[in-house]
Amino acid sequence: MVLLVGGVTLLAILLRHLCAQLRFPALVGYILIGLGLRLSHDVIPIMDPAVRGAFDLLAALGLVALLFRVGLGSNPQRLLAKLPGASVIWLISVIVSGGVGYYAARWIGFDMVPSLVAGVALTATSIGVALPPWQAAGALGSEQGSLVLDVAELDDISGVVLMALLLGIIPTLTAGNGVAWGGVLTTGAGLLTSLAAFAAGCYIFARWLEPPLTRALVQHERAPARMLIVVAMGSLIAALAGMLGFSLAIGALFAGLMFSKAPRRIHRDRAYIVLYDFLSPFFFIGIGLKLEPAALTGALGAGGLLLVAAVLGKVIGTALPARLVAPRGSALVIAVSMVPRAEIAMVIVDQAGRYGSEVVPPTLYGAMTMVTLATCALTPAVVERLLAAQPTGPPDANGPNQVSAGR
Template identity: 75%
Template sequence: MAWEANATPDALLVLLVGGATLLAVVLRHLCERIKLPPLVGYILIGLGLRLTDGILPILQPSVMAAFELLAALGLVALLFRVGLGSDPYRLLEKLPGASLIWAVSVIVSGMAGYYAARWAGFDAVPALVAGVALTATSIGVSLPPWQAAGVLRSERGSLVLDVAELDDISGVVLMALLLSLIPTVTAGGAIDWGGVGMTTVSILASLAAFTAACWLFAHWLEPPLARFLATRERSPARMLIVVAIGSLIAALAGILGFSLAVGALFAGLVFSKAPRRVRQDRAYIVLYDFLAPFFFIGIGLKLEPAALTGALGAGGILLIAAVAGKLIGTALPALWTAPKGSALVIGMSMVPRAEIAMVVVDQAGRYGDDVVPPALYGAMTLVTLVTCAVTPSAVQHMLKGGSTGRGQSRPAR
């Protein structure tokens, strides 16, 4: 075709990135109007590009490489934001009240995901990936109904946020362990459980050392750095330095074998003492809004259309496990620790799976189809789409039917 002869890879790449960015903005506003999380639209953009490539060969190797880079940067942006929104000191203070719900929720949802994947016909390692992915939640999907009802700062609203933050952090830590163990358990032959144990201890020790280094940076270097940037640099240069440091921390984690996602989360935690200073910076907002959609666009690009039909059955099984795991695992312990009558709505608020769940699947998928078969990738994407689309309206209905007392306010951050 004439256009193929004239279109250089650079021109095609600029065209696709520009078009994807424009579509992301349009679909974000459209999804907000119909009360859907924008990530649904972003994944559909990637799937649309994949389907278009079956008709017109637009996804050349150089184009795919560029989209993979943008997806990696989007991953860093997403996990940096998760870490930025977490306050380790406040979480430690809230740990006695939230730890029971968090621990039971992670164990039950993880086991539900593992055994559901096994029942769906996946081998042990892919099932383990599904189990780890389903331990995390995406509270950002459920926040709008809480905010609209005016109860986000109530006692039960604070509890939801605390448990969700613990879920996200534990999900990333479990992912780090999983990614480190995958080469050992997929090496072939009988599993050397002694070697697995030694690898686990080594990874935990390395993770503890990395955590300590990040804490030292956050405690001793971040405050004077923040003061220096506030007095000597203007935006966007000020924010570019923060982004550069966060990228270096994420890259270091990747070099050490923890993955970019782990490093990006810790980078966000480093700057979490004053998250508003970063999140309200216009340069940060623009950079995040540009990069974050490309992680989900990358998910859509990796979906194999032929595998989607085969993923429907497995997706249905994993969807039941995803909903039941969080509802049971969260609501049961919440009966003892949460305000009266709020256990079910807290459990429902934990059902959505989005960025952390798909980060786990995406990162594990780098080890090949034996670890994350196309059917599992498609099934987990379906779980993400359905839980994110349905949960907000369910939470809104439950909040309308319950008390909307404000209770104790959550400290402003």
Template identity: 40%
Template sequence: MTETHESYGQLMLVFGAVALLAIPLRSALRKVALPALIAFIALGLALSAADESLEFMTRDLRDQTGVLAQLGLVALLFRVGLESDPDRLAGQLRRAVVIWLPNMAVPAALAFALIWAWPGLGPIPALLTAIAASATSIGISTAPWEEAGALQSDDGALMLDVAELDDLSAAILLGIVFAVVPNLHEGNGTMGQAAWAGAVQIAKITLFSAACYAFSRLVEPRLSAIFADLDPRTGPFVFAAGTVFLIAATADALGFSMAIGAIFAGLAFSRDPAERQIDDAFASILALFSPFFFLSIGLSVEFDRFGATLSLAAALFVALVAGKALGAGLPAWAVSGRRTGQIIGASMVPRAEIFLIVMAHGLSMGAWAVPSELYTASVLAAVATCIAGPLVVAQLLGRTRP
């Protein structure tokens, strides 16, 4: 009993310290046009490095921090879906698809080729890295546009549509690939079994998507109204919060990722008239728990061969940047002109939530899926993209650093 109390005491210490650090860190990094996740990943890296010698992170504390990280992950991706506009996206789909398809395919191809050719890695790590590389980070991509007051422009709307398509398609691919790769692993199955697993997963995701759509059209408005009548101030938020975790848990039980469930839950509530109220209320959950997702990413890094990963991290960073600059920048240039191509290409560069989710899940499956060297390199490369992308976009939009 004493050990349990001590473990909870350590958790409360970590929770309180991170919560108090969150706002000052966000404020400081916002002044230099950088996302706060950089600081939280760096804090996780520092704790992991210190734990190598001090061994103060107990298994219980790591597990409990992992629970907070999952809460943060669900909150992050629920908000991605909530802030999406399916109707606007459908109206812009033809224009956005011209950019979206190469924007996913080119970075995926570059990342796959790099990792497959890298000594000691192979096709499965290459496949997972390719899926991760195809995504972007919509929150980080939009931040410099909002700072410049340009998000409502035609270029801003186009960038937002492409980023939303990126995240949605990458999340769906994530659910399919993680059902397939265990069968591709040597000794675990055949290509036929892998294809069958993929087909079953596609069918389940299709049915899950249809169920979420029906819920958003037929059920959610009625239940949300009932909760609002019972408690006008907090009812819609509590209903949304409870529902998002139920949908995320359902997605996890079906063998997807909770990421898919959280995004689809957000899409289901994006049509709600109380969407702005829900979004504002969810911002508090996001502020408290999202740092722990990025903290856990840093904590997962092992420092045994840290120096050896730097060359891989540098090569992966180049592939991630070049993939989006070519895959998004050139099509956007063709559609809307050179300046638009430059800005949208740079806006697609940041990789955070989906990229890190894929790599962290692969790491949990074993070294055959994502070796620790590749995971560490991926974290470093992701942080670098989150620094480079916003800085370039801010300059292109005419925003000067303080």
């Protein structure tokens, strides 16, 4: 177990550098590591139950690290200020991309619940994948660059909230007595009420308890202790959300949002960066471990069709409203920047997959993994070409979006 964890950690670091040179997101390499372990087990039985349990634990901690960083990198006050413009693009984009994803999955032949999982997963985006071309072009601080970040952050948050609703109603949808929409609505309303109460508690903590806590940490604790305390509290909040019937992802996102106003020395603490770099790859390695080799061939066709749906849903759903509120000539590049699906999309599929193959069949799991790999690998080059073909705003090295950009 120790040998595998140590070896996988070193391999993840090597592949991260290799992917950076090839201009691929590192998650591509991480998923391939997991798939390699899965295939190796068929030859040499290295993934016994104890080892698999250790990797599952590390994957869960990686999930918490990923979503905590998403929340930590968000700026709720800035999002509220930008909401009138960004919300038009965000709302239409979510509706169109989710609808296209759902009906594409139904057309492929998936049942209603797996199709809902695909639709919800395809509402999310991953701005971290499309971000390097914006940074290289010096356009991240421009009006369109800020709009991309705002819409992507709203996509992330709404994707996790939609996931919470989906996970809450899946037991009702799969009860075996047909779809009782009255029960679904009642369950959804109860879940929304609980989620609102949980969010209110997080707001109270962030508004009145977090500021004196972080001031005390900055004054009385040195690195890495202060960031470890923040991470420990975030883990407790994530676990509490899981115990209340939500998921670890919901709790970790809200925990990150609670500390999003913390001083920069908290955000940029090297202790957290090291912890994040160690844990986050294991979530994607876990995805590779869950891929069924026998289902990969069947996933090629479904993955290709869902890839088309993923691209068209975001491009159409984002470009049309962007023509109304975005700077002239920037609608297409903003829309293409929303195409990548990575951490949030796979978190949704992974969490729904815990309900069994009836909810997320191996073919759908493999198909969504293919969508993630393809959109993450191809989008940056397209965004780079589109940015090169249009004038961009000046760089903003110290602007308010830098924490979000760190994702």
